[in-house]
Amino acid sequence: MRHALRTALATAVVAGVALTPVVTATTALAAPSASSSAAKTTTENRYSGYPVYLAKGYVAVLRNRVSDGGPEAWIRAVNPNWQRGDDYMGRLMAKLDLGNRNATVDGLRLTLDNADGDVPLLKFNGAGESRTIMFPERRNDVDGVLVRTVPLKGGLTAMVYRYGDQHVYYGATILKGKDNEEIGHLTAGGGHALKDTKVFAGIQVTLDFQGKVTSVQDQGGGGQGPTTPVGTDLGKRKLADGTYGELWKKGAGWYVLELSAKDGKPRGSVTAGGPKGWAENGEQVGGMWVGLNNAGKVGSWLNKSGGFDAGDVEYTKGCTAYRTSGSPFDGLSLRLSNGPKGAIAEVLNAKNGTVYDTLSTADREGVLGGARVKDLEPGRPTFQMRVHGGQIPWDIVKFPKKPAKCVTTPGGKTGTGATAQTATTGVQIVPKGAVAAGAEVEGGKGGNTALVAGGAGLASVGVAGLGFAALRRRAAARR
Structure with a gap:
């Protein structure tokens, strides 16, 4: 997970990194003039960002915006007694970006690492220490515009973003410590609540609908405050x-x-x-x-109102009958089977065929609540998945019937007929699941069954090449 990675990287110690000097303090770049006031918030402009203390008299101002072309680290000279929240718009000593990833400033060696990844890093070596500093999470201008950076109690910092045009709301990313550990988020305004309050590392932080952030020491039990929801933000x-x-x-x-x-x-x-x-x-x-x-575990899929794809493929192998098709969830396909082990539904990753989840009459719920096995008739289970925008919320497909001639011999072996030989195999095209099985009204209310016709998409999942010509004939006949 991204946030787990960021937390792990934040504790890494970088030692013995050999960097090529590119810019030195004696060849400093021109920069906007510095303000002498110690502002407690910083309004966003092309030269501002998230300041991180490097060594006495120097900070790195980190930016990670899509519109800038990628991560940037602006190395600036500041007051020797600089603290977070003070003005950081001092003289520009060096700038690291995708085209210039190394710099040396007054003996401080810096390099921009993993610049093309989700978690860019600034590696720092000098003043008797080596450390790795994470950039803030990459931002797209359409997702949010940084409007201010606010120092909070307990060594926390809030980066406040403005979202939307007609329905403006604000989000605050809460960072901890000098290595930018991202520990949570707040959202307020627009369609959200007027205020959002949570506790981070014993500090109660509040964001309001105007983007104002305040913080107080939390006095609640266990560091969670009397009115603050208990919980750990996992990102x-x-x-x-x-x-x-x-x-x-x-x-x-x-x-x-x-x-x-x-x-x-x-x-x-x-x-x-x-x-x-x-x-x-x-x-x-x-x-x-x-x-x-x-x-x-979190999962999400775009899903279709048409339900299971037309052109299900049915075949037998030994004493087990199979049916394969697409599914209402983009990126997932389906393999149903029925044999000596009973009715089993395997939900597959459509790209690589790996099993995402398995459902059966013994384990009827799956796909994070989006699929289930349910009997519409005694002893006749069906497989169901959620759909969007259809006449009903669940689309249905029947499990294939067990091979009719497959029996179990006294010795426990399965086969066909009295000779207990392997069952004949074959491929046939069956009607689309919801058309053949009927479609259930939510919760079975009223005891009625509605029929829902699906799209004419062709499912060729898990059984490469089986029944391809027949599938095309069937799809043509349906039009």
Whole structure:
């Protein structure tokens, strides 16, 4: 996970790094004039960013914006008694970026590392120490504009971003220590609450709808404050539609994924574990399924209203019948089987065929709440997955029937007929799952069954080349 990586990297010690001097203090670049005032907040402009103390009289101002072309470190001279929150717009001594990754300033050796990765690093060697400093998370201008950097109590810092045009709201990334450990986020304004308050490292931090950040020493039990939700911020998780969710651990086996707003509108959260005890749970968020389990695993997929792809492939192998198809979740495919081990549904990664999840009559819930095995008739299980925008929220496909002639001999071996030989194998095209099986009304209310016709997409999952010509004939016949 990105935040786990950032935390691990923040503690790394870099020793013996040989860097090529590029710019020295005697060849300093021209820079905007420095302000003598010690401002407690810094308004964003082309020369500002997140300042990190390097050594007496020097700071590195870190920027990581898409519009800048990548990570940048501006090495500036400051007051020898500089502290975080003081003005840092001193004389520019060197600039590191994608085209200039090494510099030496007054004996301080610096290099820009992993510049093309998600976690750029500034490696520093000098003044009797070596350390690795992480850049803030990369920002895209359409995602948010940095408006100020605010020092907080307890050595914390808030980087405040403004989002949106018509429905403006603010987000604050909370950083800890001189190595920029990212420990949490706050969001307020627009479609969110007017204030967001959480406790980080014993400091209660509040962000309001105008982007103002305040901090106080938290006096609540266990460092969590009397009104602050208990939990550990595990960082952001990118979702299938390009947005993010903030993952919180509230307790043992209890996780909450707070979904970021979209188009200025809040989208709620997903909870697994906790008081309700759900092993896994999910929510339909627009055209996307977002799921979470009580181990903190997060998954999301864009999903279609058409449901399972037309052109399911059915075949037998030994005494087991198989059916393969696509699924309503982009990136996942399906392999159903029915034989001596009973009805089994394997949900596969459509790109590499690895098994993402397995469901059966003994383990009926899966895919982070987005799939289930349910009997519509006694002893006739069906496989169901969530869909978006259809007449019903679940699309259905039947498991294939067991080979009719397959029997078990007194010796326990399986085969066909009295001779117990291997069952004949073959491939046939069967009607689309929801058309053949019917489509269930949510919760089976009213006892009615509706029929939903899917798209005409062709699924060739897990069985390369099987029934290809027949699939095309069937798809043509359906049009």
